[in-house]
Amino acid sequence: MLLALLALAAWRAWVWWEAREPADHAPAADVRIEALNDRISALRGDLRAQAQRIQQADATNRVLRDELLGMGQRAALIEDSIARWSDPDRHGAQALRLDEAELLLAMGQQRLLIAGDLDGARRAYTLAGGVLSGVDDPAFLSLRQVLVQERAALDELGDDPRVRALARLQAFTSELDRPTDAVPVASAPADASWWRRAFSTVFDIQPRHRSLAVRPADRGDAMAGLQLELTLARAAAERRDVEAWRTALTRADAWLQRLWAPSPELQGRRDALAALAALPLSPELATLGSTLEQLRQLRSVRQEP
Template sequence: MAGIPPCDPAPVSAPSPVPTPTLRRTPAWVWLVLLVLAALLGWRGWTGWRARSAQEHAVAASTEERMAALTGRIDALRRDQRAQLQRLQQADATNRVLRDELLGVGQRAALLEDSIARFADPDRHGAQALRLDETELLLVLGEQRLLIAGDLDGARRAYALASGVLEGVDDPAYLSLRQVLVQERAALDALGTEPRAAALARLDAFDRQLRAQPPPGASAGSPTTAPWWQRAFGRLVQVQPSERAVALHGGDRRQAELGLQIELSLARAAAERRDADGFRQALGRADAWLTRLWPESPALRQERQRLQALAALPLSLPLPTLGSTLQQLRQLRAAP
């Protein structure tokens, strides 16, 4: 087999070429038509968009106008509401004023009716009404004269005049009033002297006696009457009780006398306003100043006893029936 020569293969024929399809060209007028159609569609879309945009702008503008109109109407309604509320408040205030005036007119009418009824009452007109007014005035004057000025005699005279005027009233309804007036006049007559006036008189007498009578021992330090040892050593040594100091020198004595006079003036002012506590406290301080001026002696004890008796004096009127006649008269006149 090795000697067998290789045989040549048979020649293969080459494949025939495949024919390529030929493309047909589109005519130019077709492209022109398509371009015109695209331009028409674009123009149509643009005009439609512009129309829609204009319509939307018009709708938005009309909406804004409507909103502005609604806002203006709301503001106008609010202004009208505030104006109506202000008118209502003014009307309410006017009604309140008118109601108050109407009530005042009603009260004045009631007072006028009451006054007319009183004038029409046969028990309250003419001379009897004048007598009752005069009696009330005299009772008021007598009470105030006694309480303010402490004028017991003036109060008695005023009550006596009131009793004489009240005797002219023939109405039996005032019989008990005359009895009360008689009892009050008897209490005034039994009073004796007015307590405040009596206390002031005794205080003035005590003050005058102190001014007229020098304290014992006040001139013990004078060089003419003092013993020889006091005249020799009085400027160097002074002997006083250890429990209290007596003002012997001029400056100390003037201060003590001034303090005593101030306390007596305070006591006098307290008695004027019927302040019993202030009266007693002022006299207690005056007693302390008195011990500074007077050395221990029977005269000092006597003056202190007088001060204690002054402090024990009453200042108020022991007259519980004072003003009872005036009160009953007013009750009788106020009764319907």
């Protein structure tokens, strides 16, 4: 019995000890867990700080890379500028001559196309030829030959087409400056019948559909309309408006048919108006600008790296 009581007491003591040991170690475990949590929090803070530093480093690297690229581009531009400044063909006496020749050729072309000034264009091309004669570069030898051909074509143009058209229009207008009180009567042709030839000076039969002005007031209005259309045609020729020029002359032809009866004189005047409408108002030159274009091509080729 004593041994049984001792065994029971020992077992109870062991159970009590086992139940007490976790309670004693619980505070120490909580302390270790809290320490681990603090350490993890610190590590997380360090990680966030490292991530921010890495982002800042990336941003700095991008800025540095952009600046490096910009410096490379600026260096390339500086090298290009230095190459251009050191090019004797661009900044020497020859380059100045080429610039002057290009300017003169452009001026001559524009004076001919815009103002129709043949004399001004010829003077500009003559000056450009004198400037190019001082260029001793063999590459521009063909350019002088093209300029000679273009100048020869300019000399073959003669007078300004606008001046010729205005002169012919003035001559046509001066023929109309005569009294128009009486209606011109068409004479009978030579092969007409005897009664038509006999009475052609007494009677003049006109078609009913013809709107021929007979009364002096009507003829005066028709002549005023004709003069107005001729004035409009003259203004169109001054500004080189081919469409307005031909339209005005077409309306003038209608006024002619209202003023004169069918006759050789009327037909001659209508033919003169048709010939005037067919005249050009601007000089036509197929080779115009060929020298300027070739000069620009040669200079662009020589400036290429």
